[in-house]
Amino acid sequence: MGYRRRGKDITGGVWFGEEKGEGEGLSPLFFIAVAPRRRRSCSSSFAVSAPPCHPRRRPHLATPRPRSAHSHLALALVWPALLCSSSSKRWWWWLWSCAKFATRIFRGIFDLNYCTYNMTNTSQIITCKAVVCWKVGEGVKIEEIQVDPPKSTEVRLKMLCSSICHTDITSIQGTPLFKFYPLALGHEGIGVVESVGDEVKSVKEGDMVIPVFVGECKECENCISEKSNLCMTYPVRLTGLMLDNTSRMSCRGHRLYHTLSCATWSEYTVIDVNYLVKVDPSINPAHGSFISCGFSSGYGAAWKEAKVESGSSVAVFGLGAVGLGVISAAKMMGATKIIGIDKNDMKREKGEAFGMTHFINPSNSGKSSSALVKELSGGMGVDYSFECTGVGPLLTESLEATKMGTGKAITLGSGTEPYVPFDPFSILFGRILKGSIFGGLKSTSDLPIIANKCIKQEFPLQELFTHEVKLTDIEQAFELLKQPNCVKVVIQI
Numbered sequence: 001m002g003y004r005r006r007g008k009d010i011t012g013g014v015w016f017g018e019e020k021g022e023g024e025g026l027s028p029l030f031f032i033a034v035a036p037r038r039r040r041s042c043s044s045s046f047a048v049s050a051p052p053c054h055p056r057r058r059p060h061l062a063t064p065r066p067r068s069a070h071s072h073l074a075l076a077l078v079w080p081a082l083l084c085s086s087s088s089k090r091w092w093w094w095l096w097s098c099a100k101f102a103t104r105i106f107r108g109i110f111d112l113n114y115c116t117y118n119m120t121n122t123s124q125i126i127t128c129k130a131v132v133c134w135k136v137g138e139g140v141k142i143e144e145i146q147v148d149p150p151k152s153t154e155v156r157l158k159m160l161c162s163s164i165c166h167t168d169i170t171s172i173q174g175t176p177l178f179k180f181y182p183l184a185l186g187h188e189g190i191g192v193v194e195s196v197g198d199e200v201k202s203v204k205e206g207d208m209v210i211p212v213f214v215g216e217c218k219e220c221e222n223c224i225s226e227k228s229n230l231c232m233t234y235p236v237r238l239t240g241l242m243l244d245n246t247s248r249m250s251c252r253g254h255r256l257y258h259t260l261s262c263a264t265w266s267e268y269t270v271i272d273v274n275y276l277v278k279v280d281p282s283i284n285p286a287h288g289s290f291i292s293c294g295f296s297s298g299y300g301a302a303w304k305e306a307k308v309e310s311g312s313s314v315a316v317f318g319l320g321a322v323g324l325g326v327i328s329a330a331k332m333m334g335a336t337k338i339i340g341i342d343k344n345d346m347k348r349e350k351g352e353a354f355g356m357t358h359f360i361n362p363s364n365s366g367k368s369s370s371a372l373v374k375e376l377s378g379g380m381g382v383d384y385s386f387e388c389t390g391v392g393p394l395l396t397e398s399l400e401a402t403k404m405g406t407g408k409a410i411t412l413g414s415g416t417e418p419y420v421p422f423d424p425f426s427i428l429f430g431r432i433l434k435g436s437i438f439g440g441l442k443s444t445s446d447l448p449i450i451a452n453k454c455i456k457q458e459f460p461l462q463e464l465f466t467h468e469v470k471l472t473d474i475e476q477a478f479e480l481l482k483q484p485n486c487v488k489v490v491i492q493i
């Protein structure tokens with residue numbers, strides 16, 4: 001069913017439009033009463049089959065409804081009293097008051113209808129489109145899937161947009177991280193709460209939320225510690241299932257596994273509330289999607305994992321979203337020398353936008369990346385190095401680029417190989433190698449801080465947004481990723 005409107009301007013509360021869809025069969029008087037409200041709440045890009053004020057028509061549902069159904073009805077009852085007590089005898093005052101009285105009655109009835117609709121709707125299975133990988137090596141397909149209602153601690157989201165992270169590519173090509181298929185893909189994204197389970201108190205319908213793949217219970221050994229973000233109660237889930245070891249997604253009778261408990265390349269998804277972070281609805285949805293994994297993993301790695309000191313030197317291998325996040329946080333922490341390394345010259349401009357001070361393209365030289373970094377840092381190497389590509393041989397290069405005795409290398413990338421070549425002498429000479437998941441960020445404590453910085457535009461996230469596709473054009477997105485100027489492909493849902 002479609003939805004369209006036409007007719008004259010409705011300013012003044014009179015609706016001359018025509019409704020097709022769920023509104024069919026209602027009297028013209030109904031439209032007169034609710035028309036002004038619809039104009040405020042609907043967005044063209046989300047105006048698909050749904051009741052007029054349903055979340056799918058209201059992408060920024062965190063904007064509170066102006067008045068509840070009961071308050072409209074209560075006000076309607078107060079109007080006669082106000083009329084009787086009024087000393088005004090002017091005819092227009094009486095006319096206006098009567099119109100207001102009628103509007104309150106109809107709005108109240110409309111809102112009650114809305115609530116009733118939602119109560120029945122949220123207990124139903126939703127059929128929608130999603131991107132599925134049936135088997136490693138078979139690529140991806142757009143499928144019509146079924147999304148179950150959320151159980152007790154779960155939340156069903158209407159996704160607004162998603163983006164592609166390197167881990168998504170490896171999940172399609174095959175990696176030791178993902179063992180279960182068919183896989184409902186995607187882990188970056190931002191969405192609006194469509195419905196919640198009985199025990200969910202921290203978010204409500206209409207809230208804007210970011211899915212994360214590691215939770216924060218604030219009680220386990222790692223959550224209490226400042227040393228790790230890897231919550232033991234809500235860990236990174238590689239089973240592809242919800243906390244009760246079942247799935248909320250299926251396709252043609254087959255159970256679908258959720259990518260990292262998120263499965264964001266879908267019009268709707270179900271996520272446990274402990275893997276969600278509520279954000280201010282004023283956040284740019286694309287930027288919100290970027291900070292759900294890639295950019296934040298880099299930002300956190302310099303901020304929380306390495307705790308880069310003021311005046312220190314930093315090398316960043318790979319200037320994608322993760323690497324640019326590292327540069328941004330290194331600058332924020334006061335690093336004075338930030339060296340970016342990438343084989344693509346077009347990344348120089350991106351790196352400089354985030355605070356990079358030096359750029360190396362190793363393709364232009366016969367020397368190794370670590371040797372080139374040392375040339376730029378007095379022969380000693382840098383204090384901190386970040387490997388953001390997942391390319392195996394770069395692990396040793398990244399470590400070798402740091403100072404003997406004190407250098408620290410953080411690895412953030414994951415490739416498709418189970419084992420990578422590594423020179424143990426790099427560590428023997430006093431360097432430290434550390435891996436990091438989500439940049440060491442504690443999801444509910446640290447991510448809102450990055451989200452606020454994002455809203456205040458403290459870093460130029462628009463530089464990441466280079467391409468955009470519709471969910472149904474996902475194949476095109478993989479082609480775009482091969483272009484040299486591509487940093488992030490946003491998937492509009």
Ligand SMILES: [Zn+2]
Nearest residue numbers: 217220223231
């Ligand atoms: Zn915990």
Ligand SMILES: [Zn+2]
Nearest residue numbers: 165167293294
């Ligand atoms: Zn990711």
